[in-house]
Amino acid sequence: MFEKALAVFTFQAGYNTSIVMAGVVALGIGGGVIGVFPFLRKRTLISNAISHATLPGIGLAFLMGITLGGTGRNLMLLMAGAALTGALGVLAVQWIKNHTRLAEDTAIGTVLSVFFGFGIVLLSHIQTLKGGSPAGLNSFLLGSAAALTAAEAQLIAFSAAGVITISIIFFKEFAVVAFDEDFAAAQGWHTTRIDLIMMALLLAIVTIGLKTAGLILVVALVIIPPAAAWFWTMRYNRMIVLAGTIGGLSGWIGGTVSALVPKVPTGAVIVLVAAAIFTFSLLFAPARGVIAWGIRHIFLKFRIAETCGLIAIANGFMPPDTLARKIMRWRGYLDINGKLTQSGATAAEDRQRQQHLWFAYQERYPDADRSLNPLTNGKIESVLPPDILAELENKTT
Amino acid sequence: MTNFLTIDFPAILVAILTATTCGLLGNFLVLRRQALIGDAISHVALPGIVIGFLITGTVATLPLMLGAMGAAVISVGLIETIRRVGGLESGAAIGVVFTAMFAAGIVLLEQTDASNAHIDAEHALYGNLESTLWLGLSSWTDLLTKDAYASMPRELGTIIGVTLAISFLIVTFFKELKITTFDPGLATSLGLPVRTISNVLIILVAVAAVAAFDAVGSILVIAMFICPAATARMLTDNLARQLWLSVAVGTVASIGGYILAAFGPQAFGSQKALSAAGMIAVIAGLLQLFTMIAAPRYGILTRFIRYGRNKKHF
Numbered sequence: 100m101f102e103k104a105l106a107v108f109t110f111q112a113g114y115n116t117s118i119v120m121a122g123v124v125a126l127g128i129g130g131g132v133i134g135v136f137p138f139l140r141k142r143t144l145i146s147n148a149i150s151h152a153t154l155p156g157i158g159l160a161f162l163m164g165i166t167l168g169g170t171g172r173n174l175m176l177l178m179a180g181a182a183l184t185g186a187l188g189v190l191a192v193q194w195i196k197n198h199t200r201l202a203e204d205t206a207i208g209t210v211l212s213v214f215f216g217f218g219i220v221l222l223s224h225i226q227t228l229k230g231g232s233p234a235g236l237n238s239f240l241l242g243s244a245a246a247l248t249a250a251e252a253q254l255i256a257f258s259a260a261g262v263i264t265i266s267i268i269f270f271k272e273f274a275v276v277a278f279d280e281d282f283a284a285a286q287g288w289h290t291t292r293i294d295l296i297m298m299a300l301l302l303a304i305v306t307i308g309l310k311t312a313g314l315i316l317v318v319a320l321v322i323i324p325p326a327a328a329w330f331w332t333m334r335y336n337r338m339i340v341l342a343g344t345i346g347g348l349s350g351w352i353g354g355t356v357s358a359l360v361p362k363v364p365t366g367a368v369i370v371l372v373a374a375a376i377f378t379f380s381l382l383f384a385p386a387r388g389v390i391a392w393g394i395r396h397i398f399l400k401f402r403i404a405e406t407c408g409l410i411a412i413a414n415g416f417m418p419p420d421t422l423a424r425k426i427m428r429w430r431g432y433l434d435i436n437g438k439l440t441q442s443g444a445t446a447a448e449d450r451q452r453q454q455h456l457w458f459a460y461q462e463r464y465p466d467a468d469r470s471l472n473p474l475t476n477g478k479i480e481s482v483l484p485p486d487i488l489a490e491l492e493n494k495t496t
Numbered sequence: 497m498t499n500f501l502t503i504d505f506p507a508i509l510v511a512i513l514t515a516t517t518c519g520l521l522g523n524f525l526v527l528r529r530q531a532l533i534g535d536a537i538s539h540v541a542l543p544g545i546v547i548g549f550l551i552t553g554t555v556a557t558l559p560l561m562l563g564a565m566g567a568a569v570i571s572v573g574l575i576e577t578i579r580r581v582g583g584l585e586s587g588a589a590i591g592v593v594f595t596a597m598f599a600a601g602i603v604l605l606e607q608t609d610a611s612n613a614h615i616d617a618e619h620a621l622y623g624n625l626e627s628t629l630w631l632g633l634s635s636w637t638d639l640l641t642k643d644a645y646a647s648m649p650r651e652l653g654t655i656i657g658v659t660l661a662i663s664f665l666i667v668t669f670f671k672e673l674k675i676t677t678f679d680p681g682l683a684t685s686l687g688l689p690v691r692t693i694s695n696v697l698i699i700l701v702a703v704a705a706v707a708a709f710d711a712v713g714s715i716l717v718i719a720m721f722i723c724p725a726a727t728a729r730m731l732t733d734n735l736a737r738q739l740w741l742s743v744a745v746g747t748v749a750s751i752g753g754y755i756l757a758a759f760g761p762q763a764f765g766s767q768k769a770l771s772a773a774g775m776i777a778v779i780a781g782l783l784q785l786f787t788m789i790a791a792p793r794y795g796i797l798t799r800f801i802r803y804g805r806n807k808k809h810f
Contacts, residue, residue, distance in 0.1 A: 138588055141585045141587060141588075142587070143585075143587045143588045143591050144532055144587045144590060144591055146591075147532075147535070147591065151715075195788065198788075198796050199730065199788045199794065199796065200729070200730070200794050201526070201726050201729065201730070201788075202526075202529050202531075204529050204530070204531040204532045204587075205526050205529075205531045205722055205725075205726050205729075207531070207532060207535075208531040208532060208534070208535055208718060208721070208722035209719075209722050209723055209726055209781060209784060211535070211718065212715055212716070212718040212719035212722060212723065212777050212781070213719060213723065213777055213778060213780065213781030213784075215715045215774075215777070216715060216716065216719055216773070216774040216775070216776070216777025216778045216781070217774065217777070217778045217781075218774070219715065219771045219773065219774030219777075220757070220770050220771050220774035220775050220778060222771070223757075223769075223770045223771035223774065224761075224770055226768075227761075227768035241602060315539070315595075315598060316595055316598065316599055316602075318591060318595060319591070319592075319595035319596070319599065322588060322591035322592060322595060323591075323592050323595065323596070325588075326584060326588045326589075326591075326592050329584070330582070362606050362607065363603060363606060363607065364602055364603065364606055366599070367598075367599040367600075367602040367603045367606075368599075368603065370595055370596060370598075370599035371596065371599050371600060371603065373596075374592065374595075374596035374599070377592055377596075381578065381581075381582045387582075387583065389581050389582060
């Protein structure tokens with residue numbers, strides 16, 4: 100069992116399995132990378148509207164294929180149809196959002212349900228046609244990665260590479276629009292156009308992922324990896340690399356699991372792996388994870404108590420706060436009986452001086468960055484340049 | 497005539513009642529910018545039903561509905577937790593939760609024998625409005641007799657009960673809902689339990705979605721939450737009027753969509769019917785499109801004409 104798992108995991112388990120693995124890993128990386136931009140733009144769920152809006156396109160392409168005399172199951176034709184109505188869906192969301200009084204969430208809900216409804220009508224029509232069993236089309240709903248052919252895997256890999264390249268080219272544009280749309284517009288960027296490029300890339304990834312993950316779950320590939328990556332870093336470029344890695348890893352592990360266990364749909368397993376990584380990140384990631392945040396919160400509380408205690412002592416009071424006393428005893432500022440020690444006196448004096456300097460600084464430079472303060476930065480000497488410091492010293496003495 | 501009464505009449509009735517319940521609640525979702533919570537809830541019904549089936553081993557309505565309810569409440573709880581504790585934006589939280597739960601539902605479905613028990617993902621998405629049959633009905637006068645109600649389809653019974661309950665709650669707590677929707681700050685300062693009202697509203701959305709989706713499928717449920725309310729919102733600024741309008745729009749879409757799906761193909765000489773749920777969603781969308789363009793005050797076309805007239809005037 101383990102050997103087989105290792106074989107699949109390292110692309111050694113036969114031609115077909117390797118193809119599927121390569122396809123899902125490429126899809127995971129591409130989805131993760133492109134998903135970062137709509138995530139930061141707070142427009143993640145537009146991908147949901149796109150994926151649902153592809154269904155009528157698939158139906159129409161199938162009907163067209165039949166009219167032209169084929170079976171209608173030409174993947175290129177179906178994907179072209181999907182991309183076409185998916186694009187219409189995005190434009191419809193933009194149009195409703197920009198030109199009517201309805202909000203974006205309402206626009207997304209409208210587009211996804213109405214387009215999908217039309218898709219269902221088309222599928223029910225196809226079902227009544229002679230020989231038009233929609234069996235091949237139903238696989239677009241829930242996906243069937245196991246049926247991936249070499250040509251399709253290649254198509255996915257090339258498209259994913261293309262999408263990643265284009266997103267790297269527009270790296271700066273996307274960042275500006277995502278972080279401050281008004282600033283971007285004021286600087287003369289064409290925000291609408293940049294948004295449309297972003298949506299086009301999203302559409303591309305959703306379309307190529309349709310057959311593998313299915314149209315309901317393909318959105319998870321662009322939503323979950325960026326959301327997981329967000330917990331690990333505060334930096335935009337690192338987040339892109341991380342999201343791509345998490346997406347690829349989900350594809351890799353998910354592909355392996357579904358190759359080993361019979362009767363598991365690949366798309367769903369990939370999504371579950373991504374969701375597990377997300378949960379782990381939510382809890383344990385050092386930058387924004389819940390536990391790290393809790394620990395930082397406790398330390399901040401300690402530091403506040405200590406500062407308040409020292410300043411109280413410098414002004415001739417005993418700190419009433421038991422937490423402050425505990426910390427000061429642990430630091431050696433108070434002895435066992437609660438008497439002030441020599442080091443405590445020095446620390447209190449130093450703290451008092453710092454406090455005066457900080458106040459003087461805030462008075463002298465009222466527009467200065469408010470994040471510069473005694474609680475987050477500690478010693479003022481480590482933050483401010485010596486000339487300002489000298490000026491402040493003069494002022495306080 | 498008998499055909500119409502046994503096949504089409506109950507289906508249209510279910511569609512209208514679904515439109516009414518979902519449409520009424522949808523107004524508040526649209527105004528509170530929570531439209532996509534309705535989307536998430538109707539997607540997680542699938543894992544809920546599968547788990548309901550796995551625990552009880554039956555496909556009876558009650559356990560499946562309880563399962564779906566449970567899944568809906570859990571998903572909303574998870575979304576709120578991820579939003580509050582993790583600090584993630586609500587769209588991303590919704591996306592993570594509903595895709596993960598839907599994926600779990602599919603894996604469970606495939607791994608257990610639930611897929612043999614007539615539970616499948618396609619059914620959950622499309623619903624099966626056409627199979628709502630009222631066999632005891634052979635003429636309109638039968639509706640006045642007691643016997644006819646013995647054979648009333650259970651979907652119809654469920655949705656009638658839910659519609660009555662939800663309409664009653666909305667009428668009773670109309671003032672509270674209105675204040676908390678438009679000005680939560682004022683509502684808090686007046687001492688209204690804003691958080692509780694918001695939670696109850698979401699639970700009602702879950703109840704409506706679960707009651708409706710067995711008959712009409714989750715996609716039509718989403719369409720009915722959003723389209724009639726959005727259409728009504730284009731037409732008026734008065735909340736009470738908006739509620740009435742949304743019900744009217746939903747009813748028109750239900751009747752129009754059903755008739756078009758059931759009898760439209762016959763006009764072209766085909767005997768087969770199209771998907772009624774899909775067609776109703778399409779009609780609701782077309783009505784919304786029409787009001788977005790031509791609504792008397794907020795329509796794009798009317799605004800454009802007014803703009804031109806003002807320009808000339810100046």
